[in-house]
Amino acid sequence: MQRMFMRRTGLALLLMLAATALTFWLVTAAPGNVAALIAERAAGAGADGAMIQKIADDLGLNDPLPVRYVRWLGDALTGDFGVSIRTGKPMAEEFSARIPMTLTLLAGGGVLALTLSLVMGIAGAASNGGVVDRALHGMALVGASTPNFFVAALLVIVFSVWLGWVPTFGVSGFTSWLMPWFTIALFPASVLARVVRVNLQDTMSRPFATTGFAKGLTRRAVLLREALPNIAIPYMTTFGAQFTLMIIGAIVVERVFGLAGVGSFFIEAIRFRDFIGMQAILTLFVVFFVSVNLFVDLLAMLADPRLRRPRKA
């Protein structure tokens, strides 16, 4: 088991390396840009070829790509992600200012998605084909199909413009977080509610559930005590995948509500051609995705001994 853990962790680290190398290669595929942009920033329109050349030399932009990647990696491992071309501040500083905002968004959204999906899924399974079940199915379908920026816009129209309960812009206090949280939670909650619903129905038709009924347990008891623990693994796996996808929601939500998080920085970096900033944020994303997936896999392995056996290739 320990060996499987180590193996899986090693693979994840390799994947991180490879993925950052890929993004590094992509982002630097527009050569000359970085030096020219920095020169432009420093000297306005007066930047000439010599100055651009000097900056390129100083930053080692003329070295071969592998050399640059290794140097970048060495810096990144010590927490140095370079200086943002757009803001002129070190990326490490930007990170410490912006990561808490995005993490608050993801954590709140994650908790909300978890709660909503479990409530919806269990209510659906309890109703089993009834009106509640069908209504929840419809809601989940619409929830999984509505673009998150439209969800955000609708929330603003109803709760800010019509009712005037929460400010349209920025965050101050708990209530103003509710709209951003709900916006990013709706899609994962809808998908996860389906997972809960379908898997619960699956387990309810297994022999052990029938045994539960035969013992005289009520439907509710079988559902909650016998069936529910069995959906933990598919639920966990899907939750992990959906949680990582919530970063896309975070990008959109940060734009709509004007939050200074990592996502809005990413979009600004792309628009400004801040390649250093882009690479830093992409690295952050890669680390986030790969480690969430790793964590979910390890949890699943802990919970289900069958997954611990090495698979035959």
Added chain:
Amino acid sequence: MKNWPWAILAPALLFVLIGLFAPLIMTHDPGAQDYGALLTGPSGAHWLGTDYLGRDMFSRIVGGARTSLVAMAFVLLAALAIGVVIGSFAGYVGGKTELVMISVIDIVLALPSLIIALALMGVFSGDNFTWMSDYWKMIVALTMAWWANYARMSRAVVVAELQQPYIEAARVMGASHLWIFTRHILPHVLGLVVVYASADAGALVLAIATLSFLGLGVAPPTPEWGQMLVDGMSYIEEYPSLVVIPGLALTAVVVSFNLLGEAFALQKVPRAVRGRFLTRKKVARAAEESARKEVEA
């Protein structure tokens, strides 16, 4: 496909038809500005009113359908073609080549497709890519982000199909690799991938709108729903319809493709597919069971 709910095709088909015949349906030029009729409500002349530049909302919605449809079709076809070729090649050849190709696919799939597309839009904004229009940049970026899923799926089908006895029989009878691949394996791959693509179309329409919403997709003169929505955000307090109309259009299209995907999933789909499709298979099994229960009751 005997009991297949054909009616479920209708909404998606409607979107395709509107997109195809957009020039005939539009009542106005979607780019024409009328400063005499800024931000008006629905009327006989402008069925859905006008926006902040006096452009006809109905025509812009119809034009937006065309923009989405064309971009979606290009990306879907290109991603499908690239994915099928790479994936089935990897699966058929096997060995170290396969391992390397799978690794590349896994690396691309390490980030969500939309994030990759966003990063590529940034890369394409560099000086080396001025020869591409924004519209094509978006299509290329989305394609480069989207193929990997199809490649992984195709490979899985090929590997599973190669283990079937009839392939061995064909080989014994002296069939060439090309014959075996095109006659026996490719139909299985395409069968599955095309079904998946029809459900994936909704996700792609959403991705196109999201890119434009973030200002990194279709450039302004072209009517596009995500962009109409972000433009409308500035007028959300007085004229929420500017946001609600494109939002509803977008949601309706995505719902219709998701319905299609669900209908496909409820039928028997080919086996040997991992990941997202596994959950769909479970949906299928659950549906069969509930159908059986209904018959019994």
